[in-house]
Structure formats: structure tokens, C-alpha cells
Amino acid sequence: xxxxxxxxxxxxxxxxxxxxxxxxxxxxxxxxxxxxxxxxxxxxxxxxxxxxxxxxxxxxxxxxxxxxxxxxxxxxxxxxxxxxxxxxxxxxxxxxxxxxxxxxxxxxxxxxxxxxxxxxxxxxxxxxxxxxxxxxxxxxxxxxxxxxxxxxxxxxxxxxxxxxxxxxxxxxxxxxxxxxxxxxxxxxxxxxxxxxxxxxxxxxxxxxxxxxxxxxxxxxxxxxxxxxxxxxxxxxxxxxxxxxxxxxxxxxxxxxxxxxxxxxxxxxxxxxxxxxxxxxxxxxxxxxxxxxxxxxxxxxxxxxxxxxxxxxxxxxxxxxxxxxxxxxxxxxxxxxxxxxxxxxxxxxxxxxxxxxxxxxxxxxxxxxxxxxxxxxxxxxxxxxxxxxxxxxxxxxxxxxxxxxxxxxxxxxxxxxxxxxxxxxxxxxxxxxxxxxxxxxxxxxxxxxxxxxxxxxxxxxx
Amino acid sequence: xxxxxxxxxxxxxxxxxxxxxxxxxxxxxxxxxxxxxxxxxxxxxxxxxxxxxxxxxxxxxxxxxxxxxxxxxxxxxxxxxxxxxxxxxxxxxxxxxxxxxxxxxxxxxxxxxxxxxxxxxxxxxxxxxxxxxxxxxxxxxxxxxxxxxxxxxxxxxxxxxxxxxxxxxxxxxxxxxxxxxxxxxxxxxxxxxxxxxxxxxxxxxxxxxxxxxxxxxxxxxxxxxxxxxxxxxxxxxxxxxxxxxxxxxxxxxxxxxxxxxxxxxxxxxxxxxxxxxxxxxxxxxxxxxxxxxxxxxxxxxxxxxxxxxxxxxxxxxxxxxxxxxxxxxxxxxxxxxxxxxxxxxxxxxxxxxxxxxxxxxxxxxxxxxxxxxxxxxxxxxxxxxxxxxxxxxxxxxxxxxxxxxxxxxxxxxxxxxxxx
Numbered sequence: 001x002x003x004x005x006x007x008x009x010x011x012x013x014x015x016x017x018x019x020x021x022x023x024x025x026x027x028x029x030x031x032x033x034x035x036x037x038x039x040x041x042x043x044x045x046x047x048x049x050x051x052x053x054x055x056x057x058x059x060x061x062x063x064x065x066x067x068x069x070x071x072x073x074x075x076x077x078x079x080x081x082x083x084x085x086x087x088x089x090x091x092x093x094x095x096x097x098x099x100x101x102x103x104x105x106x107x108x109x110x111x112x113x114x115x116x117x118x119x120x121x122x123x124x125x126x127x128x129x130x131x132x133x134x135x136x137x138x139x140x141x142x143x144x145x146x147x148x149x150x151x152x153x154x155x156x157x158x159x160x161x162x163x164x165x166x167x168x169x170x171x172x173x174x175x176x177x178x179x180x181x182x183x184x185x186x187x188x189x190x191x192x193x194x195x196x197x198x199x200x201x202x203x204x205x206x207x208x209x210x211x212x213x214x215x216x217x218x219x220x221x222x223x224x225x226x227x228x229x230x231x232x233x234x235x236x237x238x239x240x241x242x243x244x245x246x247x248x249x250x251x252x253x254x255x256x257x258x259x260x261x262x263x264x265x266x267x268x269x270x271x272x273x274x275x276x277x278x279x280x281x282x283x284x285x286x287x288x289x290x291x292x293x294x295x296x297x298x299x300x301x302x303x304x305x306x307x308x309x310x311x312x313x314x315x316x317x318x319x320x321x322x323x324x325x326x327x328x329x330x331x332x333x334x335x336x337x338x339x340x341x342x343x344x345x346x347x348x349x350x351x352x353x354x355x356x357x358x359x360x361x362x363x364x365x366x367x368x369x370x371x372x373x374x375x376x377x378x379x380x381x382x383x384x385x386x387x388x389x390x391x392x393x394x395x396x397x398x399x400x401x402x403x404x405x406x407x408x409x410x411x412x413x414x415x416x417x418x419x420x421x422x423x424x425x426x427x428x429x430x431x432x433x434x435x436x437x438x439x440x441x442x443x444x445x446x447x448x449x450x451x452x453x454x455x456x457x458x459x460x461x
Numbered sequence: 462x463x464x465x466x467x468x469x470x471x472x473x474x475x476x477x478x479x480x481x482x483x484x485x486x487x488x489x490x491x492x493x494x495x496x497x498x499x500x501x502x503x504x505x506x507x508x509x510x511x512x513x514x515x516x517x518x519x520x521x522x523x524x525x526x527x528x529x530x531x532x533x534x535x536x537x538x539x540x541x542x543x544x545x546x547x548x549x550x551x552x553x554x555x556x557x558x559x560x561x562x563x564x565x566x567x568x569x570x571x572x573x574x575x576x577x578x579x580x581x582x583x584x585x586x587x588x589x590x591x592x593x594x595x596x597x598x599x600x601x602x603x604x605x606x607x608x609x610x611x612x613x614x615x616x617x618x619x620x621x622x623x624x625x626x627x628x629x630x631x632x633x634x635x636x637x638x639x640x641x642x643x644x645x646x647x648x649x650x651x652x653x654x655x656x657x658x659x660x661x662x663x664x665x666x667x668x669x670x671x672x673x674x675x676x677x678x679x680x681x682x683x684x685x686x687x688x689x690x691x692x693x694x695x696x697x698x699x700x701x702x703x704x705x706x707x708x709x710x711x712x713x714x715x716x717x718x719x720x721x722x723x724x725x726x727x728x729x730x731x732x733x734x735x736x737x738x739x740x741x742x743x744x745x746x747x748x749x750x751x752x753x754x755x756x757x758x759x760x761x762x763x764x765x766x767x768x769x770x771x772x773x774x775x776x777x778x779x780x781x782x783x784x785x786x787x788x789x790x791x792x793x794x795x796x797x798x799x800x801x802x803x804x805x806x807x808x809x810x811x812x813x814x815x816x817x818x819x820x821x822x823x824x825x826x827x828x829x830x831x832x833x834x835x836x837x838x839x840x841x842x843x844x845x846x847x848x849x850x851x852x853x854x855x856x857x858x859x860x861x862x863x864x865x866x867x868x869x870x871x872x873x874x875x876x877x878x879x880x881x
Contacts, residue, residue, distance in 0.1 A: 162777040172683035173701050179744050180704040183715060186722035249500045256497025272505050278863060280805025282834040283856050286841045287511055322507050353486055355493040383712020385808035390841060410714050417812050435718045446710040
């Protein structure tokens with residue numbers, strides 16, 4: 001008996017009440033055919049069903065979060081639990097194994113201590129499920145019953161149901177605000193904790209990045225948390241190398257496809273370019289790490305550069321640039337299309353060639369839109385994670401040589417949070433501070449870009 | 462006037478200097494055109510190179526090196542109970558000494574040295590065959606059994622040098638071969654590339670996507686309906702709109718930080734479970750669905766709403782009975798595209814810890830699981846040549862799913878979307 005059974009009970013009881021209430025409303029109508037009811041029978045049905053399902057879901061949520069700790073507590077009080085180690089990984093492992101066997105996910109236990117716990121677990125779980133089932137049933141019957149008593153010929157079921165629907169709609173759109181607040185809140189909270197241990201000045205302006213998750217958390221060494229090399233690496237890979245690839249290729253592709261290419265070619269090539277944006281980043285990362293990075297290192301070694309790294313910034317940047325091409329090209333496409341046809345026709349009528357029209361009229365006129373597109377692309381590139389995690393290095397260095405290993409903000413976030421560090425350690429909290437910086441920078445870039453695009457659109461409307 | 466009619470003076474501006482300039486301008490025009498064309502070509506070539514290199518490596522990933530071992534069951538006394546589950550049958554066969562029988566058969570057929578290179582789990586293939594059809598036990602039968610990791614890499618020309626002559630000799634005798642391995646789609650992660658499969662990760666992906674869809678679709682559609690149809694023009698609505706647009710632009714890794722700080726603090730027991738991964742991805746997918754949903758709802762002409770209102774429908778009825786069905790194809794297209802993005806997403810799941818080594822497919826939403834892109838990431842860290850091929854094969858599976866979803870979206874758009 002799992003969550004599925006409970007959900008089935010909720011749906012079944014809701015459906016049953018819906019049918020009963022609708023039947024009763026039909027009954028009113030039939031017994032008094034001359035009189036108009038205040039609401040349709042099915043609306044009465046919905047009214048009762050809502051009052052059945054909503055309390056049941058509430059009970060399910062509360063019970064679902066209470067049941068697991070209660071079960072565990074009752075198991076720990078059973079005599080078999082006396083042999084458990086007092087705390088630590090092994091205790092968790094034994095309990096987890098017993099839980100898995102008791103719920104049928106595993107067939108047998110490996111540790112004998114766990115075997116003794118299977119029976120207590122099973123019986124406690126059964127009790128918990130029965131109690132939960134009973135509570136759920138009571139909630140549904142009382143909720144639905146009270147609502148059913150209100151089903152009368154002149155009861156305005158519809159307005160009740162519709163008010164409820166509006167509440168649900170509003171609630172759904174509030175999820176976005178809650179998510180934004182959740183992101184902001186958790187980032188600010190953890191960042192504040194980090195800045196309580198490490199000075200913000202050290203973090204923002206220090207040039208040595210070398211956090212040690214194993215160091216003593218009580219005496220953090222601020223000089224190890226200088227994030228300048230990370231910011232530089234991020235900008236160098238995401239905003240310089242990637243853009244050197246993506247801007248010319250994306251812009252020229254967009255211009256060629258909109259101004260020169262025959263429609264048939266365009267209809268084939270445009271989806272192909274969009275496929276570049278649909279390839280998962282982990283695939284790009286694999287490609288960068290396995291194909292591009294060794295090729296670049298070999299080429300550099302062949303040209304006599306001895307310090308070429310197999311985790312070079314160039315490999316990650318190049319592949320990221322390829323990923324960004326469709327963003328740049330579709331933004332450029334949109335903004336060139338937004339330039340009024342009259343400007344293009346005027347230029348051509350004066351005898352300019354297509355090329356001159358594009359370079360001297362269309363691109364300058366579309367420039368705000370193109371710049372905004374590039375800003376969006378940059379914000380996308382600096383937040384990109386998998387390519388750099390797989391192809392760039394974790395060692396921070398402050399250099400302008402694209403063949404050397406470099407690290408980025410996102411690489412460090414992943415490295416710090418997938419390690420063994422505890423949640424109270426500045427090395428772990430530093431990841432949130434880095435995330436906060438990333439969040440603010442991408443938001444600023446997007447905000448400015450959208451403003452620019454809006455201005456630009458208005459200028460031609 | 463008469464001067465103009467003479468051909469020599471038809472165009473007094475066409476001086477030699479002008480002609481030269483014109484030629485230059487046309488040359489520039491051609492150069493520009495070719496630059497544009499080569500930009501397109503380069504982009505497409507990179508895409509094709511990527512796909513082709515994945516495909517060539519990946520095809521090898523769907524194969525594995527197998528040894529041909531004839532097993533004679535007539536001298537053995539194996540018995541199985543067909544009423545048991547397959548796992549129990551296999552365990553009972555193991556207890557009856559099937560691994561030794563297989564090892565002995567391999568020694569007889571291949572010789573001592575080659576039999577040592579039979580995969581230690583090879584007997585499971587035999588056991589599954591017996592469980593599927595007990596009649597196998599009544600006679601002699603040829604099995605293709607997985608070779609060891611070392612022999613497999615020797616066959617493809619690297620790995621231990623000492624094994625390469627043996628591999629070549631066995632291959633020449635037709636006893637060792639790269640064979641198509643359907644089990645790749647059915648098994649789960651393993652430390653041995655010969656035994657690794659994709660099903661565990663695929664099932665994890667499916668479970669995660671179910672959670673994502675179940676949360677993001679209703680919330681996204683309802684939010685889109687509210688914003689487009691009911692929301693009053695006030696500060697609250699503006700805040701909602703701004704936060705949705707911002708969420709669509711936030712890097713995915715930030716959602717991972719949110720999941721780590723909020724969801725894993727609330728539900729510490731479900732670390733690396735599809736339900737937490739699905740919730741995190743749902744927050745990421747929801748804005749995409751809202752934005753595409755609003756566009757689809759906006760495209761429904763006002764006359765539909767006016768007509769319904771005019772015959773007495775309430776505002777809820779107008780939207781749910783008339784606007785929503787008409788906007789649904791557009792909403793579904795956006796949803797599928799958002800889901801495809803969520804399916805390929807790795808970074809947020811990396812932060813919330815869905816990177817465990819999961820050797821059994823997850824049974825439910827709260828079991829330990831990994832997802833397809835994460836499996837690619839984990840395998841890509843392995844140095845073994847066998848895993849390189851398996852990784853490419855996993856990428857092919859992932860790309861095939863994405864292509865399928867995008868194709869479905871395009872089909873829906875072309876088939877059902879109305880132009881008003």
C-alpha cells in the first residue's frame with residue numbers, strides 16, 4: 001500500500017461524491033421541472049468533489065511528512081534496534097536496507113542486523129498505512145458530507161466552484177514568484193553566512209582561489225577565497241572565446257539565410273542550425289573533452305608550444321561558441337526582420353548593392369537588437385555548466401593564454417558542492433556566493449537586453 | 462536632348478574609374494555572400510561532424526565482445542521451478558553450480574587461457590536463457606557469452622599487449638566476435654563496460670520526467686491562463702510577469718542550488734530520488750510552458766470569447782470550455798519542447814546529488830536513481846575504451862529521444878495549430 005493507493009482513494013472518493021451530488025441535483029430538477037436551478041447538476045457535483053478532495057490532499061500531505069519519522073521512531077524503540085551502532089553512516093545503511101526489504105524494493109539483506117529490523121519495520125509501516133488510510137477516508141467523508149448537505153435547488157454551486165478555480169489559478173501563477181523568492185532567499189541566506197566567515201572584499205578582489213574543504217571551518221583563511229581568477233576564466237571562456245566563434249558565425253548565417261539564401265535552402269538549413277541549440281550540453285561537453293581538447297593540445301604541441309593543457313580554455317570556449325550560434329543567429333534574424341522594409345527598399349533604389357544595404361542600412365538599424373541578442377548569448381554562456389565542467393579545468397589561474405587550463409564560476413560551484421564538504425564549511429558556502437554573483441550578473445544582462453529590445457521595437461512601430 | 466540619344470554619351474558617369482569601382486563593389490558583394498555561405502556551412506559541418514563522430518563510436522557501443530561457448534547440459538542435473546520469479550530462478554541455478562558448468566564448458570571449448578577471459582558474470586546469460594525456456598537444459602547448445610573487459614579491449618586493438626594474439630586467434634577461429642548487444646538497453650550501470658547498460662538511467666529519466674510533467678504542466682497552463690485571461694493590470698501581475706521572464710533566463714545551475722538549499726533540506730531522505738530531481742526540473746520548465754502557453758492563448762481570436770460570453774457563459778466557462786481547447790495544441794508544443802530541454806539537463810541534477818552509482822533500475826519515485834545525461838557524464842569520466850563507446854551509444858539513445866520529442870512537437874504544430 002503506497003502513495004498510489006492513497007491517491008487512488010482520493011480520486012475514487014472524489015468521483016463517488018461527484019456522482020452522488022450530481023445525482024441529487026438531477027433529482028431536484030426532475031421532482032420540480034418547472035423551476036430553474038441556480039446551478040447545473042454537474043456544478044453541484046464539482047462543488048462536493050472539491051470539498052472532498054481538498055481536505056483529503058491536506059491530510060495526505062501532513063500524514064505523508066509525518067509517517068516516515070514516526071515509523072522510524074517506533075522501529076528504533078523495538079528490541080531488535082538495541083544492536084544498532086549509535087550513529088553514523090553504518091546506522092543509516094542498516095536502517096536503509098531494512099526499509100528497502102520491508103517495502104519490497106530489495107529481496108534480501110546483506111547485514112544480519114538489518115534482517116532483525118525488517119519485521120518491526122514491516123509492522124510499523126502497515127500500522128502507519130492503515131492509520132493514514134483511515135484518516136484519509138474520514139477527511140473525505142466529512143468534507144464531502146458537509147458539502148453534500150448544502151446541495152439545494154437554490155444553492156449557487158457555480159459561483160463557489162468558480163471562486164475556487166480563480167483561487168487555484170492565482171495560486172499557480174504565484175509559484176513563479178515563490179520560486180524567484182526561493183532562489184533569491186536561499187542564495188542570499190547562504191551567501192550571508194559565507195560573508196560572515198570570509199570578508200566580501202577578499203572574495204571579490206582576491207586573486208588566489210584555492211578553497212580547502214578539509215581545513216578547519218572555525219578559522220577560514222580569506223586569502224584562499226579570491227574569486228577574481230574565476231570571474232576572469234568565466235569571462236574569457238564565455239564572453240570572449242565563445243563570442244569570437246558565435247558572433248561572426250551566427251550573424252553571417254542569419255544574414256545569409258534571410259537576405260541571400262533561396263527559400264528552399266533556408267527551410268532546410270534553419271532547423272539544422274536550431275538543432276545545434278537542442279543538443280544537450282552534456283553531449284557538447286563530451287565532444288569538447290574527448291575530441292576537441294586533445295586535438296587542440298596536439299596541434300599546439302606540434303607548433304612547438306610546450307605548455308598546452310588538455311583542459312585548455314580554448315576547447316571549452318570553442319565548443320560553447322558553437323552551442324551559442326543559434327541564439328545569436330535567431331536574435332539577429334528577428335532584429336533584421338524588424339527593420340522596416342521601406343529602409344531596405346530605399347537603399348536598394350539608390351543603387352546600393354545588397355551587401356552595402358546590409359552593412360550600411362540594415363545592420364546599423366538592427367544594431368540594438370543584435371547587441372541585445374549578444375548580451376543574452378553571453379548570459380547564457382557564462383551560466384553554462386556541463387561543457388566547462390567536462391572540458392575546462394578545476395585549477396584557477398589568471399592568464400590570458402587560451403591554451404592554458406582555466407576554471408569558471410560554474411565549474412567551481414559543481415566542484416565545491418559535489419565534494420565531501422559539510423554544509424557549514426566556507427568552502428561549501430562559497431558555492432552559493434558564486435551562484436549569487438552568477439544570478440545577479442545574468443539577471444542584469446537579461447534586464448538590460450530586454451530593455452534595449454523593447455526600445456528598439458518601439459522605435460520602428 | 463539629342464546628345465542623350467547618342468550611345469557613347471548614354472551614361473556620362475560610366476567612366477573607367479566608375480567601372481573599376483563597380484567591379485570592386487560587385488566583388489565585395491560576392492565575397493560577402495560567400496562569407497555568409499561559409500558561415501552556414503561551418504555551422505552545419507560542425508553539427509554533422511558531432512553527430513557522425515557520436516554515431517560511429519556509438520555503433521560500437523551497442524556491441525560487445527562475446528565468446529562462443531557450446532554448453533552441454535546432458536551431463537548435468539540442473540532443475541528449476543518454473544513458478545518462481547526470474548530472479549529467484551537465476552539464484553537457484555547459481556546455487557546448483559551453473560557458473561562452474563559454464564566455466565568448464567568454456568575450458569573444453571576454448572582452452573584454459575581463453576576460458577579465464579570469459580566474463581565472470583557470463584553464466585547469467587545462460588541462466589536467463591534457461592529461465593526463459595527450460596527446454597534448453599535437455600541438450601547441447603551454443604551460447605555467445607560476454608568476454609572479460611581485458612579481452613574486449615584486446616580485440617579492439619588496445620589494452621594488455623599479452624592478450625592481443627589470443628584475441629586475434631580466437632577471432633580468426635570464429636570463437637570471439639563483436640556482436641550486437643540488445644542487453645545494453647535492458648541492463649543498468651556496472652563497473653565493467655561489458656556488463657553496463659542504459660535501462661537504469663533511462664527509467665530514472667522517465668520517472669523524473671513524469672514528476673516534472675505532472676508539476677510543470679498544470680501549474681504552467683493555469684498560470685498562463687490566469688495571466689492572459691483574468692489578471693488585472695496591477696503591480697502584482699507585473700511582479701508575476703517579471704519573475705516568470707527572469708526565471709526563464711536564470712542559468713539552470715541556479716535551480717540546482719535552489720533544489721539543494723530548499724528541497725533537500727525539506728526532504729533529506731530523498732537525495733538522488735526522481736521526485737526531487739523532477740521537482741527541481743519542474744521549476745525550470747514551468748516558465749517555458751507559461752511563456753509558450755501565453756502565446757498560444759493570445760493567438761485565440763477574441764471573437765471566440767465574445768461569442769461564448771454573449772450566450773451567457775461565465776468567465777470560467779469561456780476559458781475552460783472554449784479558449785483552452787483551442788490553445789491546447791500550441792501549449793502542448795511548448796510543453797514538449799520544454800520537456801525535451803529538461804530531459805537533456807544535467808547541471809541542476811548534479812548539484813542535488815543524482816550522480817550515484819545505481820546498479821538496479823529505480824522501482825519508484827523515491828528510490829535512488831540517475832538519469833540519462835547524468836549517466837553520460839559519469840561514464841565520460843571512465844578511461845576505459847569500452848566506456849567511451851558505451852558513452853557514445855548512450856548519447857545516441859538520448860539524442861534519439863530528443864529527436865522524437867521535437868518531431869512530435871513539430872507534428873503537433875503542423876497538424877493541429879490553427880492560423881486564424
